[in-house]
Amino acid sequence: MTQLAKPSMFENPYRPWPARITSITELTSTEKLFELRIIDPDVREAFHHSDGQFVELSIFGVGEAPISISSSPSKQGFIELCVRRAGTVTTVLHDMQCGDVVGLRGPFGHGFPFEEMKGKDILLVAGGLGIAPLRSLINHIHDERSEFGNVTIIYGSRNPAEVMFRSQFEMWRHRKDFNLILTVDRTNDLPWDGEVGLVTKFIPGLELDPSNTYGAIVGPPGMYRFVIAEMRKKGLHYDKIYVSFERQMKCGMGRCGHCMVGHQYTCIDGPVFNYWEAVNIQGAM
Amino acid sequence: MLFRVIDKNEVPSLVRGFAAHYEVVGPVERNGGFAFDEVGSDPSRLRVDYDTTLLPPKKYLFPPKAELFTYDTVNNEVKDIDIPVVPRVLFGLHSCDINAINRLDAVFMASDFPDPYYRAQREATMIVGIDCTPNDHCFCNLWGTDEVTQGYDLFLHDLGDRYLVSILSVTAAEILAVATSARPASPKDSIDFQEKARAFKNSFSSGPAVYELPILMDAFYNDGLWDELGDRCLSCTACSMVCPTCYCFNMVDKLDAGGRSGARLRLWDSCCSPSFALVAGGHNFRPTAASRVRNRFYHKFLGYLSKYGNTLCTGCGRCERACKAHISPRVVIQGLQHKAVQSDAAAQGEGGRS
Numbered sequence: 001m002t003q004l005a006k007p008s009m010f011e012n013p014y015r016p017w018p019a020r021i022t023s024i025t026e027l028t029s030t031e032k033l034f035e036l037r038i039i040d041p042d043v044r045e046a047f048h049h050s051d052g053q054f055v056e057l058s059i060f061g062v063g064e065a066p067i068s069i070s071s072s073p074s075k076q077g078f079i080e081l082c083v084r085r086a087g088t089v090t091t092v093l094h095d096m097q098c099g100d101v102v103g104l105r106g107p108f109g110h111g112f113p114f115e116e117m118k119g120k121d122i123l124l125v126a127g128g129l130g131i132a133p134l135r136s137l138i139n140h141i142h143d144e145r146s147e148f149g150n151v152t153i154i155y156g157s158r159n160p161a162e163v164m165f166r167s168q169f170e171m172w173r174h175r176k177d178f179n180l181i182l183t184v185d186r187t188n189d190l191p192w193d194g195e196v197g198l199v200t201k202f203i204p205g206l207e208l209d210p211s212n213t214y215g216a217i218v219g220p221p222g223m224y225r226f227v228i229a230e231m232r233k234k235g236l237h238y239d240k241i242y243v244s245f246e247r248q249m250k251c252g253m254g255r256c257g258h259c260m261v262g263h264q265y266t267c268i269d270g271p272v273f274n275y276w277e278a279v280n281i282q283g284a285m
Numbered sequence: 286m287l288f289r290v291i292d293k294n295e296v297p298s299l300v301r302g303f304a305a306h307y308e309v310v311g312p313v314e315r316n317g318g319f320a321f322d323e324v325g326s327d328p329s330r331l332r333v334d335y336d337t338t339l340l341p342p343k344k345y346l347f348p349p350k351a352e353l354f355t356y357d358t359v360n361n362e363v364k365d366i367d368i369p370v371v372p373r374v375l376f377g378l379h380s381c382d383i384n385a386i387n388r389l390d391a392v393f394m395a396s397d398f399p400d401p402y403y404r405a406q407r408e409a410t411m412i413v414g415i416d417c418t419p420n421d422h423c424f425c426n427l428w429g430t431d432e433v434t435q436g437y438d439l440f441l442h443d444l445g446d447r448y449l450v451s452i453l454s455v456t457a458a459e460i461l462a463v464a465t466s467a468r469p470a471s472p473k474d475s476i477d478f479q480e481k482a483r484a485f486k487n488s489f490s491s492g493p494a495v496y497e498l499p500i501l502m503d504a505f506y507n508d509g510l511w512d513e514l515g516d517r518c519l520s521c522t523a524c525s526m527v528c529p530t531c532y533c534f535n536m537v538d539k540l541d542a543g544g545r546s547g548a549r550l551r552l553w554d555s556c557c558s559p560s561f562a563l564v565a566g567g568h569n570f571r572p573t574a575a576s577r578v579r580n581r582f583y584h585k586f587l588g589y590l591s592k593y594g595n596t597l598c599t600g601c602g603r604c605e606r607a608c609k610a611h612i613s614p615r616v617v618i619q620g621l622q623h624k625a626v627q628s629d630a631a632a633q634g635e636g637g638r639s
Contacts, residue, residue, distance in 0.1 A: 013398040014353045060356040061540045061547045087565025101361035248564045253398035257533030263588035282506045
């Protein structure tokens, strides 16, 4: 009695769409930036993401991995993914070449409130691979720079060899419209003309108007508590500080359960939460 | 809602009426217990007097292992994405299991990302509910899931020698009309129904009240209770496998011999599995059995509630039977309530001294 249901092209959210790797940039010894273009022109055109969202990247025969989008929504037609060689999917991806095809589903999740942030001063803090999702927001703000007040970016890495998007940030250091602080925990005797110290070291000295400032933090789990504490000392509101969580988002649709944190699904309720939401998620902070 | 009355000996005829158009699945006796199986071809196997089954009926909507699509690894393309659907009647489901399907419907159907696999099969599925007799493991009465008011096509209420049939779908009503000599309910039927319903409510052993459960889940999130339960938990995941409402899953790729093609599969998974919250790079967000047991109950009693307005437990009692470590919703509820009383007594004591 078996019949077959044939959902239309866009009705199946489990279906990955073939996307071609059009550029690969080696960022560090473990991270690469992949530029991807969805091959089907209709699907490519229909793909719109917001800052902080992620995609599910498929390699057929290997599996899927959730990867945050590193490119700005102001750039259409392609997306960039900053990927660390960490699990099975990302290891295979790292060995792929320009022209190879992968699968993409998404975009998924809630991102940063870009429209709400307009007209405000912005303080962005990235630690390590946290720059990957935050770069989407950074570049988006850059592309609509006149819409924002003062913009401060603090980007911390463990050592100079781990600094990503270095050429972009090197150029920005001389710009008057971005207060960019690049810092490393240790120089490891490598050439470095940026700052040395944890990201938290640079927040107390900032001149901020707390009632008019939005903060955003993405980094390793241990970093959030300390950076939030510094932002709170500066007087930033609970619900104006945004964080992004990294979990094993397998389905992206609030169903499979792997990314559950407290009562929330990271994939649909996050991955970006404001601090007020985040502190009210049991076990999150 | 429409009501009709049929005689009990008309059930086989009703099953045959459905079987002309649908695969009919119902409870049958197996290995000294009960299981859901195909009964359309032989309605005499149907055991409407069953207490419960080892596995819930969710497997007919959300299979333990399903192929989402096949792909070609040479050109990296999705090949075949057809969804197999079996028009089916789930015959003889108890209120707990229909309520459980309603909870799954909320997750798989009424979402921003409706699940095409679940939806296709759910829309091809009819449900015929039937009254049950509570046993020692049942606690649906705690959640109010001893009654069901939606999600079924027919519900057979036991009036002794006949059934009062509650009808929610036209298709089922038509089959009922053809297959049986269904007649309108009389005043006597409604009086008998009221008495039966009252007796049913009284047949449950009284359990703890659960109004404050979400508060307790939150208040005792960091309590040692979870460590005690975690020490006992074997991480065998039997609880999730027998649960009618657990819907966590995993997706894995399986290559065909030769590696030129393959399939992406969706498999039942359990949040009590040790690697469930492991992320690439090796960090495990729930590395201990205690953190996993707590997550499971936190989702059931609070997480799902906050999203969908219901508790993700229907008191069917299957996990209570399946768990070798005696961890169950009732154990957790009683443990939390005991903790609350203890803490309150301690606070009173401190108050008295100061």
